[in-house]
Amino acid sequence: MKINKDGFHLFAGLKSKFLMLLLGSLIMAGKAYxxxxxxxxxxxxxxxxxxxxxxxxxxxxxxxxxxxxxxxxDADVPDFLKNRKKDPDAEKYPLKVKGAAGxxxxxxxxxxxxxxxxxxxxxxxxxxxRNKGSSKTYHATAFPVETLLAxxxxxxxxxEVGEAYGREVHAYGVDILLAPALNIHRNPLGGRNFExxxxxxLVAGEMTAAMVNGVESNGxxxxxxHFVANNQETNRNNINTIVxxxxxxxxxxxxxxxxxxxxxxxxxxxxxxxxxxTYTSQRHDLLTTILRDEWxxxxxxxxxxxxxxxxxxxxxxxxxxxxxxxxxxxxxxVNAVQSGKLDEKVLDRNVGRIxxxxxxxxxxxxxxxxxxxxxxxxxxxARKAAAQGMVLLKNDGDALPLDNVQNxxxxxxxxxxxILGGTGSGDVNEAYSVELTQGLQDAGYxxxxxxxxxxxxYIKKAKGNRPKPQGLFARPEPIDEMxxxxxxxxxxxxxxxxxxxxIGRNAGExxxxxxxxxxxxxxxxxxxxxxxxEAFHDAGKKVIVVMNIGGVTDVARWRDEVxxxxxxxxxxxxxxxxxxxxxxxxxxxxxxxxxxxxxxxSDIPSSKYFPGTPEKNPQKVVYKEGIxxxxxxxxxxxxxxxxxxxxxLSYTTFSFDHMKLSSRAFNGPMxxxxxxxxxxxxxxxxxxxxxxxxxxxxxxxPAQELRGFAKTRLLKPGETQTVTFTVRDSDLASYDTKSxxxxxxxxxxxxxxxxxxxxIRQTGTFELKSSEVVERDxxxxxxxxxxxxxxx
Numbered sequence: 001m002k003i004n005k006d007g008f009h010l011f012a013g014l015k016s017k018f019l020m021l022l023l024g025s026l027i028m029a030g031k032a033y034x035x036x037x038x039x040x041x042x043x044x045x046x047x048x049x050x051x052x053x054x055x056x057x058x059x060x061x062x063x064x065x066x067x068x069x070x071x072x073x074d075a076d077v078p079d080f081l082k083n084r085k086k087d088p089d090a091e092k093y094p095l096k097v098k099g100a101a102g103x104x105x106x107x108x109x110x111x112x113x114x115x116x117x118x119x120x121x122x123x124x125x126x127x128x129x130r131n132k133g134s135s136k137t138y139h140a141t142a143f144p145v146e147t148l149l150a151x152x153x154x155x156x157x158x159x160e161v162g163e164a165y166g167r168e169v170h171a172y173g174v175d176i177l178l179a180p181a182l183n184i185h186r187n188p189l190g191g192r193n194f195e196x197x198x199x200x201x202l203v204a205g206e207m208t209a210a211m212v213n214g215v216e217s218n219g220x221x222x223x224x225x226h227f228v229a230n231n232q233e234t235n236r237n238n239i240n241t242i243v244x245x246x247x248x249x250x251x252x253x254x255x256x257x258x259x260x261x262x263x264x265x266x267x268x269x270x271x272x273x274x275x276x277x278t279y280t281s282q283r284h285d286l287l288t289t290i291l292r293d294e295w296x297x298x299x300x301x302x303x304x305x306x307x308x309x310x311x312x313x314x315x316x317x318x319x320x321x322x323x324x325x326x327x328x329x330x331x332x333x334v335n336a337v338q339s340g341k342l343d344e345k346v347l348d349r350n351v352g353r354i355x356x357x358x359x360x361x362x363x364x365x366x367x368x369x370x371x372x373x374x375x376x377x378x379x380x381x382a383r384k385a386a387a388q389g390m391v392l393l394k395n396d397g398d399a400l401p402l403d404n405v406q407n408x409x410x411x412x413x414x415x416x417x418x419i420l421g422g423t424g425s426g427d428v429n430e431a432y433s434v435e436l437t438q439g440l441q442d443a444g445y446x447x448x449x450x451x452x453x454x455x456x457x458y459i460k461k462a463k464g465n466r467p468k469p470q471g472l473f474a475r476p477e478p479i480d481e482m483x484x485x486x487x488x489x490x491x492x493x494x495x496x497x498x499x500x501x502x503i504g505r506n507a508g509e510x511x512x513x514x515x516x517x518x519x520x521x522x523x524x525x526x527x528x529x530x531x532x533x534e535a536f537h538d539a540g541k542k543v544i545v546v547m548n549i550g551g552v553t554d555v556a557r558w559r560d561e562v563x564x565x566x567x568x569x570x571x572x573x574x575x576x577x578x579x580x581x582x583x584x585x586x587x588x589x590x591x592x593x594x595x596x597x598x599x600x601x602s603d604i605p606s607s608k609y610f611p612g613t614p615e616k617n618p619q620k621v622v623y624k625e626g627i628x629x630x631x632x633x634x635x636x637x638x639x640x641x642x643x644x645x646x647x648x649l650s651y652t653t654f655s656f657d658h659m660k661l662s663s664r665a666f667n668g669p670m671x672x673x674x675x676x677x678x679x680x681x682x683x684x685x686x687x688x689x690x691x692x693x694x695x696x697x698x699x700x701x702p703a704q705e706l707r708g709f710a711k712t713r714l715l716k717p718g719e720t721q722t723v724t725f726t727v728r729d730s731d732l733a734s735y736d737t738k739s740x741x742x743x744x745x746x747x748x749x750x751x752x753x754x755x756x757x758x759x760i761r762q763t764g765t766f767e768l769k770s771s772e773v774v775e776r777d778x779x780x781x782x783x784x785x786x787x788x789x790x791x792x
Contacts, residue, residue, distance in 0.1 A: 039111035041364065045355050048110055049348050057344075058333045059089070059105035060351045061315065063325025064114065066102055066305065067095045085327045097173050098138075099127030101305065101425070102324040104354070112355070113363040115175040117223070117302075117323070121146060121195040122421040122572065123428035124168045124177065138371060139431035140168050141378040141573065142420045145550055146180060146207070148389035148569035150197035150594040151648070153687040154711045155210040161385050162214020164378040169220045173369035175361040176221040176266060178425070182208040182255045183230050183271075185552075185595045186629055187610040189513040191233035194422040194550030194570055198594035199630030199645065201251055202706050205258025212263035219362060221266030224259050226304055227291070228252050228280060230271035233512045234611035235618055237307070240274040242622040244787050246699075249735040249777070250627050257295055266299045266357050270319055272307045276783045281308035281319045285780035288318035294777055300353040312336040320350040375431060379574055386571035386578035388685075391591040392564070392649040393555065399542040399563035401585025401651060402445070402498065409448045409496040410437055411532055412525075413479050414504030414548045416455045418575045422550045423475050424509025430573040436502055436546065439576025443584055448496055458482045473510025481524040489535035498544065499536045500583075501529060501562070505549040506570075512611055513551065515601060520554045533561040546579060556599045556642045567591070585651060590685035590711070592648035592756065596630050596641045603641070605633040605790065626789030631757045632702040636792045646689050646706075646756035652680025652717070656688065656761035659753055666732070666749070666768045672708075672725040674753045674762055678715035687711050688723045688753060691760070692731055695747030698771070699734055700791055704752060707731040727751070733774040740779040746771045 038047040049057070065087045093114055095103050100118040119125035124140035141164065143149075149158050169177050181192070185199040197204040212222045229241045229252045243252060259265065268291060270281035280286055281303045291297045302321040308314050311322055311329040315336075322329050336342035358364050392400065402408075410416070415436045421428060437447050462479040469476055493499070503525060507513050521529075533543045544564040547553065548571075559565060566589070571578045581587040598604050605625035612618030628636060631645035655677045662671035676686050690708035694701050708725040715721060732744035746768050754760035 037109060040355060041111060041359060045352050049351050051110060054334055054337055056107050057347050057351050058330040060354055061321055062330045063102045063323040064105050065090050066324035087327055097126055098130045100174060101178055115358055115361045115363045117176040117178055118174045119425040120177045121179040121181050121426045124172060125428055126172060128429040140428055141375055141382055142428040142430035143382045144386045144389055144572040145194040145421050145570045146197050147194050148571060150203055150207050151391050151591040152389040153592050153709055154388060155206055157385055157388055158207050158210040159214040161381060162211040163217055164381040166215035166218030166220055168373040170218045170362060171370050171373035175363050176223055177215055178223045180208050180211045181225050183226055184252055186231040187604060187606045188519060188552035189610060190231055191507045191512040192509060195426045200706050201254035203594050204255035208259035209262035212259060212265045223267040223269045224265045225269035226271035227256055227268050228271060229275055230273050232611045233510055236272045239612060239618060240277060240620045242276055242620060242783050244626055244783060244789060245737045245781050246735045247623055247626045248781050251629055260295045260297050264298050268301050270301055270303055270307060272304050276781060279308040282310055282313040282317050284317045289778050289780050300357055312342050315342055315346055315350055320353045382572045383574035383578050386574060387581045387587040389591045390582050390589055391567040391593055392589040393567050393643055394559060394565040395649050396563045399544055400583060402583055405497045407446045407496040408440060409451055409492040409499045411499060411528060412502040413459055413481060415502040417459055419504045419506050419548050419570055420572055420575055421570045422506060422508040424473050426508060433573045434576035436576045436579055439580035443580045448492060451492060455482060475506060475508060481528050484528050484531050486531055489531045493535040493539040493541055498542050499532050500544050500546060501532060502546045502548055505553055507550050519601060526558060529558050529561055552595060552597050555597060588651045588682055588684040590650060592646050592687045593643055596634060596645045597643040599642045603639050622787060624787060624789055628790050635703040635757060644756050644758040650684045652678055652682045652684040654686040655679050656753060659762035659764055661764050661766055664766050666766050670727040672727060672751055673722055675720050675722050676712050677720040678717055681717055683714050683716050685712050685714055690725045691752040693750040694732060695745045697745040698743060699736060701734060729774045741776045742774040744768055744772045744774055
C-alpha cells in the first residue's frame with residue numbers, strides 16, 4: 001500500500017494528537033492517584049495505614065540500622081554487629097544528626113518522615129564534629145548525672161534541667177531523647193547506677209516525671225528506660241531476672257508507673273534482660289496489660305538496641321519499634337504476616353502508635369533546626385544543678401566552708417582530672433570541662449604550684465603508658481594514685497592552709513563495678529588519705545575529701561581520718577566551679593542521699609545474690625531480698641548504715657515543728673503540715689521527708705516507707721516555711737499477690753516527718769477503721785516457682 005505525501009502528514013498529525021491525548025490522560029490519572037493517596041497529618045491514620053504495603057509497615061516498626069564505623073574482625077563485639085546486612089534505605093536516607101543512636105524509615109509517598117533518636121541520660125550524645133577541617137562544632141552540655149539530680153530532692157530543679165536538655169535536643173534536630181533512665185539502685189556495683197536516680201521508687205518516679213515534662217516542653221520526646229528490672233550490666237543481654245510479683249509492683253514497676261501517669265512520655269524503652277523467663281520486649285503482660293491497660297500509656301514502646309531475640313514475639317507483645325533495626329527483622333515480620341503467624345491487625349496497631357508520635361515530632365512539623373543552642377545558658381543551669389545535688393556527709397569542726405583559707409594543697413589524680421559523668425551511652429561530647437583546681441583558682445584560692453606540676457606530669461605520663469581499651473564499651477584503665485611520702489605531706493602541711501583530697505570513680509555500659517579497688521579504696525588511696533591527714537592534723541590543719549563518683553563507694557574504712565567529706569557525685573562539665581561553690585560557701589549544701597551508703601558491702605541485702613549464678617557467667621539472678629531494698633531493709637532489719645537514706649548536712653541547722661494531721665481517722669486524702677525553720681546563721685534549704693509506718697496484718701511490711709518529700713525555698717536565718725503533704729489511700733496500701741490487689745490493713749498508721757530516714761523530728765498517728773482494697777490489678781508476671789524472700 002502506498003501513502004502519498006499528504007496522506008503521510010495526515011497520519012502523523014492524527015498520531016500526534018493521539019499521543020497528546022494519551023499523555024494528558026496519564027497525567028490526569030497520576031494526579032488523581034496522587035490526590036487519592038492519603039498523607040500523614042491530612043488523612044486519618046487508619047487510611048494512611050490502609051494505603052501501606054506490607055513491606056512499608058515492616059519498615060515503620062523496624063529502625064534503619066545503626067551508623068557504626070567499620071568493626072575489625074578481632075574486635076570484642078557480638079556477632080550480630082559484625083555480620084549485619086546494610087539496609088538499602090540507609091544510604092538513600094542518611095542519618096541527619098551524626099552520632100545519634102538511630103532513626104526510623106521514611107515513607108515519602110505517604111508524607112511520613114524519618115525521626116531521629118539520640119542517647120542522653122546526662123546530656124545529648126551526638127558527634128561534636130561532622131566535617132573534617134570545618135570549624136563548626138556540635139557540642140552539647142554535659143549535665144550532672146541522674147544520681148546527683150535525685151540527691152537534690154528538688155523536682156522543680158530537675159524540670160529546669162530537663163528544659164535545658166530539651167532545648168538542645170530541639171536545636172540539633174533530634175526528635176526523641178533516649179532518656180531519662182530510672183532503674184532502681186539495687187546494688188552499688190551496678191555499672192550504670194550513675195544513670196539512675198535512687199533506691200526508692202517514689203524519688204525515681206517523681207524525678208523522671210519532672211525530667212520528662214521539662215524535656216518535652218520543647219516539643220521533643222523522651223524514652224524512659226529500661227523497662228524493667230535492668231539493674232546490672234553483667235550478661236545484660238541474656239540474664240534472667242527472677243522477681244516476685246510484690247517486689248515488681250512495689251519497687252521495680254512503681255517508679256515507671258509514677259512517670260507514665262504524671263508525665264506521659266512519648267515512648268518507653270524495654271530492657272535487655274529476661275523477666276521471670278521471658279525477654280521484657282516479648283512480654284505481652286508487661287508491655288500491654290500493665291503499661292497500656294493499667295497505666296494508659298499513650299505513646300509507643302521501643303526496644304533497647306539489639307534487645308530480645310524474636311521480632312514477631314515483640315510485635316505481639318506490644319513492643320512497637322525494634323531498634324536499631326535490621327533487614328533480617330523486617331523480613332521476619334513480613335514472612336510472619338504472609339504465613340499467618342502474625343495477624344496484620346497487630347502490625348497495623350503498632351504502626352498506628354508510632355505514627356501518632358511522629359505527628360508530634362519536629363521532623364514531621366518541618367522544624368528548621370538551628371544547630372546553635374545557647375550552650376552558655378545551659379552551662380549555668382548545669383552548674384546550679386550540680387551544686388544543689390551535692391551531699392555534705394561530714395563536717396567536723398566546721399571544716400567547711402573554707403573560711404580564712406587562701407592556700408590549698410590539692411591531692412589525688414581526680415583533683416586535676418575530674419570525672420564529669422559515666423561512660424557508654426551516658427557520655428556527652430561537651431565543649432569544655434572545668435577541673436576542680438581551675439574552679440578553686442577561678443574563685444581566688446591559691447593552689448600549691450609544685451604539687452600541681454607534679455600531678456600534671458604524673459597523669460600525662462601514666463595516660464601515655466596505659467593500654468588502649470579493648471571492646472565496644474571498654475573504659476581506659478584508671479590511673480594509680482601518685483605516691484605521697486610523709487615528708488612531702490609534711491612539707492605541704494606547713495605551706496598550705498588546708499588539704500583537699502579528691503577520690504574519683506568511673507563506670508558505665510557493658511560491665512559492673514568490682515569490690516577491690518573500686519567499691520573499696522585502693523591501697524594507694526587509703527595510704528594517701530592516711531599520710532596527708534596525719535601531716536595536716538599535726539600542723540593543726542583540716543583535711544577535706546571530695547568524692548567524685550557515679551555510684552556508692554565505701555567511706556566507713558577511712559572517714560574517721562578526715563574532717564569533712566563532700567559527695568560531689570559526677571557533676572557535669574561545670575564540675576570544678578560547682579564543687580568550689582559548695583566548698584567556699586557560695587552555695588550552702590542541701591543535697592540528701594537518695595541511696596544508702598552501707599557500713600560494709602556484705603550489709604547490702606542483694607550482696608549475696610549479685611550479679612547472679614553461676615558466678616563466672618551468670619544466667620539467672622534472683623531478687624531474694626524482695627521488697628527489702630535499700631533503707632527498707634536497713635530500717636526493718638535494724639542494720640546500721642554509714643549514712644542513711646535521706647541524709648545530708650548543711651552549713652546551717654533546721655527545726656521541724658507543729659506537725660498537724662487534717663484528721664485522726666482516714667476517710668480519704670489527708671493533709672499533713674509541718675513548719676521548717678532555719679535556726680542557723682546562713683541562708684539554706686532543707687528537705688522535709690514524710691515516712692509512713694503501716695500495720696502488718698495480712699502481710700509483712702517494711703518498718704517505714706517514703707511517701708512524700710518537699711524541698712523548701714532558700715530560707716533566711718530565722719525564717720519558717722510551712723510544708724504540706726497529701727497522704728492518699730494508695731500510700732497506705734501494699735500489693736497482695738493472692739488477690740492481685742493493693743490492700744490497706746485496718747489499724748494505726750504512724751506519720752513521721754524529718755530530715756532523713758533516721759532523723760525523724762515529728763510523729764503523729766491516724767486510724768483506718770476497716771481494711772480497704774485500693775486497686776485491683778491483673779494477675780500477671782508470676783515467676784516460674786516460689787521465691788524464698790527475706791522476711792523481717
